[in-house]
Amino acid sequence: xxxxxxxxxxxLQLGSIYALIALGYTMVYGILTMINxxxxxxxxxxxxxxxxxxxxxKLSFVPSLLLSMAGVALLGVVIEKWAYKPLRQAPRVSAxxxxxxxGIFLENFTLALCPYPxxxxxxxxxxxxxxxxxxxxxxxxxxxxxxxxxxxxxxFIVRRTMVGMAMRAxxxxxxxxxxxxxxxxxxxxxxxxxxxxxxxxxxxMYGLAxxxxxxxxxxxxxxxxxISAVVGGIGNIRGAMIGGFILGGVEILVAAxxxxxxxxxxxxxxxxVLLIFRPYGILGKPHPQKV
Amino acid sequence: MSTVLKSAGRGWREITxxxxxxxxxxxxxxxxxxxxAQFELLDPYVxxxxxxxGINIILASSLxxxxxxMGEFSVGxxxxxxxxxxxxxxxxxxxxPGGATFLLFPLAVLAGGLVSALVGLVVAVPSFKTRGxxxxxxxxxxxxxxxxxxxxLEAVGGPRGFLGMEKLTTLPWVFFWTVLSVxxxxxxxxxxxxxxxxxxxxxxxxxDLMSVNTRHVKLIAFVVSSFFAGIAGALFAHLLQYINPRxxxxxxxxxxxIMVYLGGIGSIAGSIIGxxxxxxxxxxxxxxxxxxxVLMPLLLVILMIFRxxxxxxxxxxxxxxxLHDFLAVRLWRRKKEAADxxx
Numbered sequence: 001x002x003x004x005x006x007x008x009x010x011x012l013q014l015g016s017i018y019a020l021i022a023l024g025y026t027m028v029y030g031i032l033t034m035i036n037x038x039x040x041x042x043x044x045x046x047x048x049x050x051x052x053x054x055x056x057x058k059l060s061f062v063p064s065l066l067l068s069m070a071g072v073a074l075l076g077v078v079i080e081k082w083a084y085k086p087l088r089q090a091p092r093v094s095a096x097x098x099x100x101x102x103g104i105f106l107e108n109f110t111l112a113l114c115p116y117p118x119x120x121x122x123x124x125x126x127x128x129x130x131x132x133x134x135x136x137x138x139x140x141x142x143x144x145x146x147x148x149x150x151x152x153x154x155x156f157i158v159r160r161t162m163v164g165m166a167m168r169a170x171x172x173x174x175x176x177x178x179x180x181x182x183x184x185x186x187x188x189x190x191x192x193x194x195x196x197x198x199x200x201x202x203x204x205m206y207g208l209a210x211x212x213x214x215x216x217x218x219x220x221x222x223x224x225x226x227i228s229a230v231v232g233g234i235g236n237i238r239g240a241m242i243g244g245f246i247l248g249g250v251e252i253l254v255a256a257x258x259x260x261x262x263x264x265x266x267x268x269x270x271x272x273v274l275l276i277f278r279p280y281g282i283l284g285k286p287h288p289q290k291v
Numbered sequence: 292m293s294t295v296l297k298s299a300g301r302g303w304r305e306i307t308x309x310x311x312x313x314x315x316x317x318x319x320x321x322x323x324x325x326x327x328a329q330f331e332l333l334d335p336y337v338x339x340x341x342x343x344x345g346i347n348i349i350l351a352s353s354l355x356x357x358x359x360x361m362g363e364f365s366v367g368x369x370x371x372x373x374x375x376x377x378x379x380x381x382x383x384x385x386x387x388p389g390g391a392t393f394l395l396f397p398l399a400v401l402a403g404g405l406v407s408a409l410v411g412l413v414v415a416v417p418s419f420k421t422r423g424x425x426x427x428x429x430x431x432x433x434x435x436x437x438x439x440x441x442x443x444l445e446a447v448g449g450p451r452g453f454l455g456m457e458k459l460t461t462l463p464w465v466f467f468w469t470v471l472s473v474x475x476x477x478x479x480x481x482x483x484x485x486x487x488x489x490x491x492x493x494x495x496x497x498x499d500l501m502s503v504n505t506r507h508v509k510l511i512a513f514v515v516s517s518f519f520a521g522i523a524g525a526l527f528a529h530l531l532q533y534i535n536p537r538x539x540x541x542x543x544x545x546x547x548x549i550m551v552y553l554g555g556i557g558s559i560a561g562s563i564i565g566x567x568x569x570x571x572x573x574x575x576x577x578x579x580x581x582x583x584x585v586l587m588p589l590l591l592v593i594l595m596i597f598r599x600x601x602x603x604x605x606x607x608x609x610x611x612x613x614l615h616d617f618l619a620v621r622l623w624r625r626k627k628e629a630a631d632x633x634x
Binding site: 029035083086087090091093094096097098100101102103104105108109111112115219223226227230234259261262264265268269271272275276279280 | 358364417420421424425427428429431432433435436438439440442443450541542545548549552556581582584585587588589591592595596599600
């Protein structure tokens with residue numbers, strides 16, 4: 001029982017990181033119907049910015065987190081302006097290929113700058129508490145609480161503010177909304193900034209939890225977060241959160257009962273089975289095709 | 292007939308292009324590839340790159356069938372390649388008698404393709420229900436599952452990889468398989484079945500209503516595409532003489548995607564150009580070291596912004612299109628003229 005509780009805690013930690021990244025995918029998809037494949041690599045950039053802030057600038061946890069989030073948000077907005085905006089009228093696949101290209105560019109650019117894996121110094125005082133056999137570290141508490149806080153904040157922004165209303169309106173109908181005086185370009189920029197900064201925050205947390213970072217770390221985590229977004233129903237913000245926790249849970253469960261090499265195998269097989277029964281994800285709605 | 296063509300303002304030859312060009316290109320290529328291997332006309336390094344170009348052409352044109360002509364978004368092509376590579380390698384190393392591997396090599400390549408096609412059958416089934424991004428996930432998941440499965444199979448070396456193949460892939464063989472796959476894919480695309488594939492891209496529901504058996508078409512398209520990916524994998528394995536599961540991960544799939552979209556979707560000539568440019572450019576830029584990997588994606592992004600459909604983009608060289616396609620157009624025009632005249 002304590003073993004299960006311990007694993008549940010690990011699942012919560014991994015799941016909240018997946019969920020934070022999945023939010024970026026799903027927000028961009030909701031507003032542009034485009035998969036931003038560079039998002040996993042923005043997550044990686046977030047971890048590297050945290051490394052720079054902690055090692056070279058000697059900043060503590062909160063300033064490094066804010067710096068990474070701001071840096072990644074800026075990068076996200078710049079990528080959107082330069083790479084995706086010219087392609088808004090182009091065929092959808094061109095935008096997807098561009099996103100793939102941007103992602104590979106970010107990976108290899110980081111690789112060319114620092115070819116060796118880096119080690120993020122511990123920014124959080126390491127403390128362990130034990131509750132009836134279940135041990136919990138300060139880092140785990142921080143990751144889980146901070147991601148839940150960020151998710152509540154995001155949910156508030158999307159559901160209760162004017163910007164959020166504009167986002168939801170644009171994802172509802174892209175042709176009518178600009179006619180109502182909504183500045184579409186600015187709302188898209190804000191969406192990118194918010195979505196990618198969440199990815200940056202996830203990068204920092206991931207870097208603290210698993211301190212060795214390398215330029216290719218964003219690929220696998222990014223794809224898994226993307227899967228979380230699809231499991232929850234892509235374009236749906238609450239779905240992305242649920243999907244992240246589900247995938248984290250599945251992965252930890254597999255690692256707990258099977259050899260850890262089967263982790264990816266079971267996670268992806270699970271995804272396939274789920275997509276057979278719910279082809280549009282858990283919270284996603286099927287889009288009826290009009291003929 | 293001549294009146295129709297004159298009204299179009301162009302001669303028959305101008306419409307169809309030079310029909311002798313492609314056969315002579317193939318013959319010249321065969322002669323050259325044999326000669327290059329036999330008399331050491333090219334240094335081994337150039338030969339190696341040419342072989343990679345050939346393998347990449349097979350990969351790109353087979354993926355183009357799904358992504359370009361059928362309009363789906365498959366991102367797991369390297370998975371099929373892995374199946375073909377491992378099947379053929381197991382056959383040549385463990386199954387075939389030691390002395391005869393040289394003679395039985397085409398059989399091994401063929402078997403690699405067939406097993407891969409069988410796996411393609413399994414992936415085709417989800418494509419009946421899901422489309423677009425969700426199908427992309429299915430193919431992606433398939434790629435990861437194949438990689439993960441091979442990593443857990445100790446019999447084929449697991450994560451350490453599989454070795455012991457002889458270097459059976461030679462320039463003439465690569466040329467032969469490349470020509471064969473391009474030829475078959477081209478003929479498929481311009482056949483009745485190919486029109487079905489195109490109609491799925493344009494509008495699946497409408498083509499269903501026009502009595503195109505979309506399931507059947509999708510199934511065949513996936514099987515053919517994975518068959519050739521398997522062949523490319525088999526050639527690749529016997530060229531490198533060593534394979535491991537990490538070679539066939541999502542990065543490899545991304546490379547193939549880039550070749551297809553660089554060359555242009557819905558164009559086999561585009562896939563040939565895209566694969567060639569991608570492979571050769573990566574080799575030319577080798578002195579730049581790591582920075583070439585930075586430059587390549589940058590070039591891709593710039594190309595996509597200024598030419599979103601890729602280099603060829605839905606177009607084809609005239610001499611590349613089968614003659615019967617022009618004949619069909621001519622027949623259609625004649626019928627239409629007759630109908631217009633009678634009405």
